[in-house]
Amino acid sequence: MRHMLFTILATVAPVTGFAEQDPRVAHIVQDHILPRFETLADASDTLANSARAECTATSDALRAAYFDAFDAWVSASHLRFGPTEIENRAFALAFWPDSRGATPKGLRQIISARDPVAMSASDYQEVSIAARGFYALEYLLFDEGIRALGDETYRCTLTQTITADIAAMSHAIEDDWRTDYAAQLLSPSGDGHYRSDDEALQELLKALSAGLQFTGDTRIGRPLGSFTKPRPKRAEAWRSGRSARHVALSLQSLNELSRMLAGTDEGLSRKLGEEFTRASTQLTGLNDPVFASITEPRGRLRLEVVQQSVGRIRTLVREALGPALGVAAGFNSMDGD
Amino acid sequence: MVMPNRRGFLAGFMAASLIPRPTWADVGAPAYLSAGALADGSYVLCGLTGRLEVLFQIPLPDRGHAAAAHPKRPEAVAFARRPGTFAVVIDCATGEPTAWMEAPQGRHFYGHGTFSADGRLLYTTENDFDAGEGRIGVWDATAGYRRVGEFASGGIGPHDIKRLPERDTLVVANGGIDTHPDTGRSKLNLATMRPNLSYIEAGTIINAVELNPDAHKNSIRHLAVGRKGEVAFGMQWQGEAAPSSLVGIHSMGQTPQLLECPPDDLRNMQGYIGSIAVSDDGASIAVTSPRGGLVHIYGAASGTLAAVHAAADVSGVAAHPDGFAVTTGMGDLLTIGETRISRRASGPIIWDNHLVAI
Numbered sequence: 185m186r187h188m189l190f191t192i193l194a195t196v197a198p199v200t201g202f203a204e205q206d207p208r209v210a211h212i213v214q215d216h217i218l219p220r221f222e223t224l225a226d227a228s229d230t231l232a233n234s235a236r237a238e239c240t241a242t243s244d245a246l247r248a249a250y251f252d253a254f255d256a257w258v259s260a261s262h263l264r265f266g267p268t269e270i271e272n273r274a275f276a277l278a279f280w281p282d283s284r285g286a287t288p289k290g291l292r293q294i295i296s297a298r299d300p301v302a303m304s305a306s307d308y309q310e311v312s313i314a315a316r317g318f319y320a321l322e323y324l325l326f327d328e329g330i331r332a333l334g335d336e337t338y339r340c341t342l343t344q345t346i347t348a349d350i351a352a353m354s355h356a357i358e359d360d361w362r363t364d365y366a367a368q369l370l371s372p373s374g375d376g377h378y379r380s381d382d383e384a385l386q387e388l389l390k391a392l393s394a395g396l397q398f399t400g401d402t403r404i405g406r407p408l409g410s411f412t413k414p415r416p417k418r419a420e421a422w423r424s425g426r427s428a429r430h431v432a433l434s435l436q437s438l439n440e441l442s443r444m445l446a447g448t449d450e451g452l453s454r455k456l457g458e459e460f461t462r463a464s465t466q467l468t469g470l471n472d473p474v475f476a477s478i479t480e481p482r483g484r485l486r487l488e489v490v491q492q493s494v495g496r497i498r499t500l501v502r503e504a505l506g507p508a509l510g511v512a513a514g515f516n517s518m519d520g521d
Numbered sequence: 522m523v524m525p526n527r528r529g530f531l532a533g534f535m536a537a538s539l540i541p542r543p544t545w546a547d548v549g550a551p552a553y554l555s556a557g558a559l560a561d562g563s564y565v566l567c568g569l570t571g572r573l574e575v576l577f578q579i580p581l582p583d584r585g586h587a588a589a590a591h592p593k594r595p596e597a598v599a600f601a602r603r604p605g606t607f608a609v610v611i612d613c614a615t616g617e618p619t620a621w622m623e624a625p626q627g628r629h630f631y632g633h634g635t636f637s638a639d640g641r642l643l644y645t646t647e648n649d650f651d652a653g654e655g656r657i658g659v660w661d662a663t664a665g666y667r668r669v670g671e672f673a674s675g676g677i678g679p680h681d682i683k684r685l686p687e688r689d690t691l692v693v694a695n696g697g698i699d700t701h702p703d704t705g706r707s708k709l710n711l712a713t714m715r716p717n718l719s720y721i722e723a724g725t726i727i728n729a730v731e732l733n734p735d736a737h738k739n740s741i742r743h744l745a746v747g748r749k750g751e752v753a754f755g756m757q758w759q760g761e762a763a764p765s766s767l768v769g770i771h772s773m774g775q776t777p778q779l780l781e782c783p784p785d786d787l788r789n790m791q792g793y794i795g796s797i798a799v800s801d802d803g804a805s806i807a808v809t810s811p812r813g814g815l816v817h818i819y820g821a822a823s824g825t826l827a828a829v830h831a832a833a834d835v836s837g838v839a840a841h842p843d844g845f846a847v848t849t850g851m852g853d854l855l856t857i858g859e860t861r862i863s864r865r866a867s868g869p870i871i872w873d874n875h876l877v878a879i
Contacts, residue, residue, distance in 0.1 A: 265761070266761070269760070269761035270761060272712040275711070275712040276712075283699075284653065313712055313713075379785075379788070515558065515834060515851075515871045515872075515873070516795055516811035516834050516835075516836035516849075516850040516872075516873070516874055517811035517812045517814070517834050517850070521586065521602065521603055521632065521795075521874055
């Protein structure tokens with residue numbers, strides 16, 4: 185660990201001082217954040233290469249590469265600060281929820297018009313962010329309506345362009361992390377993005393809280409809808425059968441981040457681990473990849489139980505982890521209104 | 522939901538024509554309203570005196586957000602916290618709920634509302650998700666708060682709404698953030714949001730202003746109106762790099778002015794203004810950041826930061842004869858004078874986002 189820390193400081197940051205560093209920030213940057221964006225960049229390369237080799241929607245190799253790269257994104261999707269937010273990269277990689285169907289609408293327009301914008305990945309950066317990224321690709325590979333639209337050659341080119349665009353954005357995020365942002369988090373300074381380790385830890389805590397909120401309220405909450413009107417077709421990435429998988433992957437990542445934030449507080453770390461394990465076990469027990477069972481009261485109840493477990497983790501993070509990091513759990517400060 | 526008993530209401534009107542109707546003076550002339558929470562987890566709406574003593578305390582069915590005080594009658598409307606679908610009208614003389622308002626199907630309230638100058642109509646900010654635009658609901662305060670109409674808010678995600686003094690011009694903070702009613706708080710359109718400030722007369726937008734394109738992720742959220750009709754607005758930053766400002770002032774028909782704040786002080790507010798108020802003399806503007814645990818006081822004429830005060834989890838703020846009154850989620854009630862912040866009271870009630878002057 186010492187050695188790795190030294191390496192990263194030597195490679196990404198001009199060492200400007202010897203201020204006492206919080207070891208948790210370095211641990212998280214080195215072992216949680218950077219590996220995730222590296223995996224995303226690598227998997228996105230493989231995806232773009234697969235599409236270049238074989239671009240038909242039913243290609244096994246292409247679909248496998250789509251699964252791997254999407255996994256990599258979901259595992260990093262809670263890290264919504266810094267490089268992911270430049271030029272709306274995260275939104276362009278993952279435009280969801282898409283409550284008004286902007287993704288299929290955008291794709292239909294582009295395909296129907298045989299829009300030449302699909303000829304190059306750099307031109308494609310100009311289209312609506314809803315028609316870019318993993319969710320657009322999911323439509324091209326799995327949605328029967330989109331797969332029957334226009335001509336196959338054009339859709340093939342579009343698939344290649346969208347995957348190349350995904351790879352370009354993933355690399356841009358990774359590059360920014362390596363060349364700039366890791367150092368920002370690791371070496372807070374008066375005129376830097378973070379002025380102290382406390383601010384860096386707060387950013388990471390915020391990523392954890394927001395990730396839990398997104399998984400609980402949106403990944404699970406959207407399909408749950410209301411008791412009288414469950415909405416399984418609002419589940420994330422149901423067309424490719426990935427809805428429950430996204431919840432599972434995000435819980436895995438958030439579990440790791442929370443334990444790293446708990447640091448040497450073993451009691452809290454164990455408690456967090458137990459709560460995450462409970463939620464993950466309940467989710468596995470559902471055995472329902474696209475939450476189809478929620479139209480039945482029993483299935484719905486079981487998914488609600490998972491959502492409640494995520495809620496318990498949020499409470500634990502707010503009431504125990506936050507104060508342990510010196511962030512007060514205020515009645516108003518956590519409210520966001 | 523309990524609807525007001527119609528016969529009871531009619532009887533009330535009959536009686537009202539025979540005996541003088543109660544006024545705010547009859548309930549001890551509270552100076553402020555605020556929602557809060559008790560230690561047992563239940564929620565209340567309170568009336569506070571000018572000395573920040575709790576005058577009355579009325580149970581609420583759920584966590585409140587802001588309240589609207591009827592301009593004449595001792596009647597308060599408490600709004601559920603976004604994305605709540607109900608608002609309750611409370612007779613502050615008896616402590617009894619006298620009417621319930623429910624958001625129409627597919628809508629939710631954003632937690633703010635204001636009365637017409639004569640107190641006959643109540644306006645509420647609402648989300649019409651399917652249409653992808655904000656609406657202003659109109660409710661008849663003379664007829665049990667029946668819904669009598671609605672019009673466009675002029676943008677997406679209307680949050681605060683205020684009325685300009687001495688006239689029926691409404692000003693609405695269209696925060697620009699699209700939220701889905703099922704989850705209510707997940708932000709759907711941060712990449713494309715375009716907040717604005719809209720002025721509305723008789724249901725028609727007569728003036729709308731947007732900030733510069735580089736500030737399009739600065740969600741205009743809360744409003745305060747000075748005696749001369751000047752509008753101060755507090756923002757919440759949704760972007761990545763630091764915002765240039767979180768507070769602005771605007772007079773209808775003119776160009777908005779963003780108030781200047783040194784970068785370090787601005788960062789301490791953590792991109793988040795919880796509430797805003799204009800002092801009685803119009804010379805100062807106070808904004809709170811519960812996340813930063815800070816109050817910033819700006820000079821209205823200079824347009825620059827004049828003073829900074831610390832108070833943990835501070836949010837509610839309103840004008841006070843000393844300067845400003847502020848409330849916190851720790852249960853403190855404080856005043857801010859020329860130079861210093863003073864605790865006036867501290868109690869078992871922890872105070873919600875907004876302190877509403879009556």
